[in-house]
Amino acid sequence: MADLPVYPPMLATSGSLPPAAEDDRWAYETKLDGQRCLGYLPGDGTVLLRARSGADITGAYPELRALRTALGTRSAVLDGEVVALDERGHSDFERLQSRMGLADHPADAARMRDRVPARLLLFDVLLLSGRPLIDRPYTERRRVLEGLELNGPHWSTPAALVGHGETALTATRAEGLEGLVCKRLDSVYTPGERSRHWVKIRHVHTLDVIVGGWVPGRGRLTGLPGALLVGVREGGVLRYVGAVGTGFGDRDRAVLGELLRVSAIDACPFTPQPEVVGARWVLPRLIGEVRYATLTRAGLLRHPSWHRLRPDLAED
Template sequence: MPLPLISPMLATPGTLPPPAQDARWAYETKQDGQRAVVYLAGDGGVRLRARSGEDITAAYPELGPLGGVLGTTAAVLDGEVLALDQQGRADFQLLQSRMGLVQAPGKAARMAATVPVHLVLFDVLHLRGRSLLRLPYLERRARLEALGLAGPFWSTPGALVGHGREALEATRAHGLEGLVCKRIDSVYEPGVRSRAWIKIRNMRTADVLIGGWSPGRGRLTGLPGAVLVGQRTAAGGLRYVGGVGTGWSEAERTELAALLRADATAVCPFDTVPPAPGAHWVAPRLVGEVRYSTRTRAGLLRQPSWLRLRTDLTPEQSAADLPDTSA
């Protein structure tokens, strides 16, 4: 019997459940990888499909042996493909070197030897010819864990019922992306962004200097679509750390545009000219505070959004919160 194609259930951004409801929720570490629905046909084969439905099996040949671990038992599993750094944490930048190799199996095989991936499994959707979608989360988790799926390139991390605040603090302490809260009585809703699953991303803040801006389009014509920001290096230079294009109200964006025009300069203030065609440069006098999730190995901010102008800080007082990129 062919396995059914199932779109992954999605989590809604939010906050921790109220303390009085804590025991009704399970908590899993939020992983920074590529979502994958895994199809084990029971004949030794394995297929992985991305959220888009694309077959991504060929990009990850090291996961091939997973097809035989359940013998003739057919199953559909939900999980996430990760690339781990030297500290064992998910590194999306590393994973990007593996994604997109579906049409290049030779390169995928070579990359598997130097940048191996790891598949974390957190749900079972179909098992032994029966759909499990209408079963509550806790029962599905029990059935998943009973499969004993642990191997060189895959694992089934545990979930914690209750103690949500402690779980969230632990992810922050270990530098992990965040937490997913799942209601223990929730059914699996394919393709739905459900309130029964809540994702909480650990966000960080940093002080940055604005060194330029990219023009907006459409209703933002004449206004900055994004500001180009940097941070001071120990040598006194200005290292580019990314572009920030969200977080303003219309009034704030208009006010910022006037400030940027007053600081216009023909010279790029960054140590290295950033890849921003059509950018307008400004003298780095304005200090801003931004929120971001993580940094790439090159020090760029991931998912940055604007918080506020730091009119209380001079450019000399802004913190140089730069990572060590010498490794």
Template sequence: MTLPLIPPMLATPGTLPPAAQDARWAYETKQDGQRAVAYLPGDGSLVLRARSGEDITAAYPELLALGGALGGTPAVLDGEILALDAQGRADFQLLQGRMGLAHAPARAARRAAQVPVHLVLFDVMHLGGRSLVPLAYTRRRARLEELGLEGPYWSTPAAVVGHGARALAATREHGLEGLVCKRLDSVYEPGVRSRAWIKIRNMRSEDVLVGGWLPGRGRLTGLPGALLVGQRAAGRLRYVGSVGTGWSEAERAALAGLLRALATDVCPFDPRPAVSGAHWVLPRLVGEVRYSVRTRAGMLRQPSWLRLRPDLAPEDAAADLPTWTDGTDGAGKGG
């Protein structure tokens, strides 16, 4: 059977629905993985497509058995591909070693044996030759759960109706990425970033030292487009990522003046990060950044600028980590 191509519905960043509307929403754990739409034609085969529409099936050979999980019933399912750490939590760094191998099946098979993935399913958009896109979330969710899709490399975690504040608190307590709030009466909107789905990311904040910057482009010409930041550990300033968001225009202009006053030809980071086009500064500016998680190399993932910390001395921006890697793994990939 030829199945319709359905781009995934996207969530809008936001906050918890008002308490008075809490019972009108379902809450699902936000997972830190790769979004994937699974196409099961009903002949035992499977096609996985990324958010971009790219066929990524060959990158995840352990998921191929899902193609026969519904017998001859064709289906289109929405989910997230995860790589789990020793505590059973999604680890995007682990997953990165699996992504991008769709055109290297032999390497993908070797990596699958070392770092197997898990597909979390949370929606069904087409089933048995019928489109479920016009149905309310509650009806789609009920049909999905009736399918009983629980296997060695895939599952259908439960959603919670109401109790949003408690659900969000639970994700924070367990170190999970966040929460997705889904309105119970919402239809599936293919390819749309909808207010009917709201994502809340649990973020952390830490103090960092500014050690350099990258020039902006276009209307930001002459201003910093991103700051290169680090933290002190074992007597060295270790690079932890680049921060390119979080400023107003006035704040960016003020930072430009401070950076010019601290300019130096010497890179303050040890080891030197592999960042091209960097302008180095004396590491005297302390700032606070918000981020989602640290990578295994100590890098800050998805950092954004919060504020300057003139009340703190440079030595206060120390890394709260037991150990650091000696390489520059991840250098230049933050922000």
């Protein structure tokens, strides 16, 4: 892999549909709910899959190793999302969670391969046959990607729609999909940048939050987190945005309980300290995604619900 440049993925900015007058200058792709993945194919019969964090996740998805021969001896760097599909064919992050974190556990990864198959959905190509493409417009990169005909047993290239953004947004909402990603046709690929030339629209409000504490549960939840105390980084401090006590499965609580126990600290990491009875504080390194109805005037989450842990975004 030494001959291939390593790219941090380009990221989208949250927003809304482009103005109607500019609709034909944008492409629209379904927003996927999985694990971002860059695939490195040096053309020597090997493949390396890297997560958004840069971590090697190849071992977690043994079925994707066959991608190594999909382009023969041509080298390539591909951008996409690893997903686990539900019975409707929609990406389902909760299903994928059982596959994540198994990169160093080949036996477990092999066993889960049949129970929860993974699929790599490709949407960009950053390099092909030794030639970088990141400075080329989206339309050219997309044309090159589709020309590769990467539609195999465990990977595919979903369609992108040029124009008709309102139709695409309505259709993804009606189908119960995560949302829409809007990409300017003339946009170059800017590694590691959260660009306004890529706009993501979610059909529910979500927020990446940092876990700074928890409140123990009661009854059958004794010893497990009853609620997580979460915040966001603002002005160099961790600002408290609320307590999240719903949306957890039994496995979620068990995993989080162990992570919280090994992260215990005495001092509150929030500024200012929230007045929460029975709060226990933790080192603010765990990041999760929550869904919520709206924000209060005080900046607190209204009706928050836990969605998922984001190990790919863990704090340093």
